[in-house]
Amino acid sequence: MLKLTKELHNEIKVHGAASYPHEGCGLLLGHSDGESNVVVAARPLPNVWPVANEKPERFRIDPADWRDVELEAMDEGLDVVGIFHSHPDHPPVASPRDVAWAAFAGYSYLITQVVAGTPGLSRSWQLLPDRSGFVEEPIEEE
Amino acid sequence: MTTIRIPTPLRPYTGGNSAVAVSGATVGEALADLTRLHPQLRPHLYDGEELRSFVNVYLNKEDVRGLQGAQTAVAAADTLMIIPSIAGG
Numbered sequence: 001m002l003k004l005t006k007e008l009h010n011e012i013k014v015h016g017a018a019s020y021p022h023e024g025c026g027l028l029l030g031h032s033d034g035e036s037n038v039v040v041a042a043r044p045l046p047n048v049w050p051v052a053n054e055k056p057e058r059f060r061i062d063p064a065d066w067r068d069v070e071l072e073a074m075d076e077g078l079d080v081v082g083i084f085h086s087h088p089d090h091p092p093v094a095s096p097r098d099v100a101w102a103a104f105a106g107y108s109y110l111i112t113q114v115v116a117g118t119p120g121l122s123r124s125w126q127l128l129p130d131r132s133g134f135v136e137e138p139i140e141e142e
Numbered sequence: 143m144t145t146i147r148i149p150t151p152l153r154p155y156t157g158g159n160s161a162v163a164v165s166g167a168t169v170g171e172a173l174a175d176l177t178r179l180h181p182q183l184r185p186h187l188y189d190g191e192e193l194r195s196f197v198n199v200y201l202n203k204e205d206v207r208g209l210q211g212a213q214t215a216v217a218a219a220d221t222l223m224i225i226p227s228i229a230g231g
Contacts, residue, residue: 023231032150032151032153034154049229054231057231058229058230058231059229059230059231060227060228060229061227061228061229063198063205063225063226063227064205066225066226066228067200067203067223067225070147070223070225071203074147079150079160080149080150081150083228085230094230095230095231097229097230097231098230098231101196101227101228101229101230102196102228102230103149103196103226103227103228104149104151104152104186104226105151105186106150106151106152106154107150107151
């Protein structure tokens with residue numbers, strides 16, 4: 001399960017809208033208890049996908065940016081517990097590319113749909129341990 | 143001993159520890175010691191004998207691929223970080 005506040009969820013949606021028509025992305029910080037990933041902060045990061053005209057349907061996070069966020073989080077007593085990205089004009093469903101290029105299982109993969117620049121529904125996904133696909137996880141807005 | 147920082151979702155395989163002290167004179171030896179100490183980590187980090195393509199290793203903030211890769215020397219005061227690459231669409 002992914003837990004986050006309405007304000008944080010809104011922050012993530014606003015970033016998705018601001019990134020439109022490109023995909024926006026970033027990392028979710030908080031704590032993991034094995035059952036839930038509890039998010040207490042979101043860190044938007046640049047979408048560094050190398051081909052500009054593909055950014056409406058691709059994203060990439062620079063590992064060096066992830067490293068810096070990981071170090072900041074450590075200083076704040078937080079952990080990286082997930083990744084968020086937006087799907088401009090597409091449903092918030094994990095795509096085959098999301099599966100192919102995912103990181104470790106156990107992170108929450110939060111996807112927010114943005115339609116014509118307006119953020120809509122978010123859904124969160126967990127990568128199966130054998131990396132064969134994603135299964136949806138509940139989102140609890142606190 | 144060199145310290146390896148463990149990504150959050152892999153900590154169930156290190157007894158909940160966010161950092162593990164390992165032996166070894168190189169990055170490759172340090173990672174081998176990590177998976178010797180915590181064998182359940184191995185399938186998450188390796189595909190066969192190679193590190194999975196999305197797994198990056200930083201030595202004191204430097205990507206080891208820009209150094210000497212697995213042959214990069216490590217010292218007791220060094221910290222290795224395992225950082226994933228992620229992309230999608």
